[in-house]
Amino acid sequence: MLTPDDFDQRQQVEGFAQLVSEPNHPAYLPGGLGPDFRGQSAAATTHQWWRPMQSNEPDLVWLTAPVPLAVDTTFSFIGESSNHPENVFPMNQATLFANDERAITFDLGVRQRSLWMSGDWALEFIPKQVATTVDGYHRQFGMRGCCGIYRLAVPARALQAGQPLRLKVIIEPLRSNVITWFAVRRRSDALEVSTHSNAEQMQRLQDELIHLKRVVGNLARRSYAGLFPERLATEDVIVYTNGLAHVHVPDVIRLHNGDLLVAFREATEHLSNDGRIVMVRSSDGGKTWGERQVLVETPDTDERECALYQLRDGTVLANEWPNTYYDRDGYYLGVPTTHHVRQMGMYVGRSTDNGHTWTWPTKPFDPAPYHWAVSSERIVELPSGRLLMACYCGHESRRQWGSAIYCSDDKGVSWHYLATVADLPGKRLGEPALIETHSGRLICMMRNEDGLTYYESLSDDGGVTWSPARPSAVPGMSNPCSLVTLPDATVLCIYGARPREAAPYAPRDDVGGLYVVASYDEGETWDMAHARVIRDDFMNMDIGYPASIVMTDGRILVVYYFNMFGRFFIAGSFFRWEKP
Known part of the structure; x- marks a missing residue:
């Protein structure tokens, strides 16, 4: 068996010099890995698991530096593989080919120094930066894995002086159902040992230590929640x-018969072209939840978000929209495409049997005067019977969006534009939350992607006119909020905050969580001095999007999504609100 000394005594050559091909388009979203053990660097990966496999996809192939002599040689390159959860066995594998010769099959996701041998070939992995399921890094955006130096021992017979070696990695058929990938870092200085490379590694060690303290802090706050006076006493449920399914953006309603319905998107990933809208039901006040029911599913389409509402006559409405920003290969382009079966826009489905069966229109409603209009906010039914839907809307040629109200006077069968809440130059004010207070006032709170607080606007005439939109005191860049009116006329705003991995969100840039603040004057002011914590233990940015209702016993139920240990959850928290 080869020893580390055997690797060292051979001719040493850089194991990466030039990328030949990769199966993914790096220019499309989402792309890229997080930093390796020396910092941020470009990488090429095997097939992205969230896209359909295409028959003509190229393999992950690269060239080494040329070998000076045709002698036994050690090639060193920086590689990374997906983290495998700690209790998974057997580990998935990949095979390394050299000049199209099958050289070595090796395990992925290993966290310790490892050696694989086959005939006169050998591959050693020296870990430098490892991942675990508790780390909380996102599995699609800025992916993190087990990274280090791979040293490939190649026999002289496979080499030609002055020529590079052509390396290729193929993922073997999966032995365990976990997310699996391999990446080569596009660094041509894996052999470098210098003041500069040492400084890079020291900086990464410091970054990882800071992240570790964040993780420990999150887990500690979760374990000792009762010791923090600003944290509400909650009853949390899954x-x-x-x-491995990604689930997000839930909405919740309580039916007239007492059942609770929660609808949300389920897909392979946050950005993947296979989203479906599903729903679960509870008939015991949220203690247990039944089997999922698929509301909308269309091939090669990302059915994106859904909100629910039950009219006074018992009809249940679901407003939902498909995201058509994907090309035919499943890449997210960030702009609409036209080849999809369903047009992007708002579809309002209806059920007359408490959500057990549904009928859906074949086309979305007309968003004019805007080019597009979508919503994840539930409908509001006015005393007159008119229905209001708050949408965020955009113009074809402008990289900004605002919020507008659409209305229906036939119980949701048809919809038309009523009023613009906010459409400000240079601002992106979207994902609006809408509620009617006890006096009949309408409050609209809009996510502000260009600042730190929600924008707010008020209407006292049924949504026909709105006060000039202004920044509120409530942090609101990273998530839409949920508004709920209590029996005593208090209005609660429940909002999410994502940690700094995504952007400098308030209230803290190192904590992801859910918070609640009250208004005692129908949205004129918000009592931020007495804001309270619902949860503050979320590890990364793919969390939140709260939706809330008041239960018959006075408790508030807020549903939301989060991810931990490599899995995604729709969760709920019950709490009571008491005025300070």
Whole structure:
């Protein structure tokens, strides 16, 4: 068996010099890995698991530096593989080919120094930066894995003086159902040992230590929640999880018969072209939840978000929209495409049997005067019977969006534009929350992607006119909020905050969580001095999007999504609100 000394005594050559091909388009979203053990660097990966496999996809192939002599040689390159959860066995594998010769099959996701041998070939992995399921890094955006130096021992017979070696990695058929990938870092200085490379590694060690303290802090706050006076006493429940599926953006309603319905998107990933809208039901006040029911599913389409509402006559409405920003290969382009079966826009489905069966229109409603209009906010039914839907809307040629109200006077069958709440130059004010207070006032709170606080506007005439939109005191860049009116006329704003991995969100840039603040004057002011914590233990930015209702016993139920240990969850928290 080869020893580390055997690797060292051979001719040493850089194991990466030039990328030949990769199966993914790096220019499309989402792309890129997080930093390796020396900092941020470009990388090429095997097939992205969230896209359909295409028959003509190229393999992950690269060239080494040329070998000076045709002698036994050690090639060193920086590689990374997906983290495998700690209790998974057997580990998935990949095979390394050299000049199209099958050289070595090796394990992925290993965290310790490892050696694989096959005939006169050998591959050693020296870990430098490892991942675990508790780290909390996102599995699609800025992916993190087990990274280090791979040293490939190549026999002289496979080499030609002055020529590079052509390396290729193929993922073997999966032995365990976990997310699996391999990446080569596009660094041509894996052999470098210098003041500069040492400084890079020291900086990464410091970054990882800071992140570790964040993780420990999150877990400690979760374990000792009762010791923090600003944290509400909550009863937390898991509403839904399904293996490796990504689930997000839930909405919740309580039916006239007492059932609770929660609808949300389920897909392979946050950005993947296979989203479906599903729903679960509870008939015992949220203690247990039944099997999922698929509301909308269309091939090669990302059915994106859904909100629910039950009219006074018992009809249940679901407003939902498909995201058509994907090309035919499943890449997210960030702009609409036209080849999809369903047009992007708002579809309002209806059920007359408490959500057990549904009918859907074949086309979305007309967003004019805007080019597009979508919403994840539930409908508001006015005393007159008119229905209001708050949408965020955009113009075809402008990289900004605002919020507008659409209305229906036939119980949701048809919809038309009513009023613009906010459409400000240079601002992106979207994902509006809408509620009617006890006096009949309408409050609209809009996510502000260009600042730190929600924008707010008020209407006292049924949504026909709105006060000039202005920044509120409530932090609101990273998530839409949820508004709920209590029996005593208090209005609660429940909002999410994402940690700094995504952007400098308030209230803290190192904590992801859910918070609640009250208004005692129908949205004129918000009592931020007495804001309270619902949860503050979320590890990364893919969390939140709260939706809330008041239960018959006076408790508030807020549902939301989060991810931990490599899995995604729809969860709920019950709490009571007491005025300070």
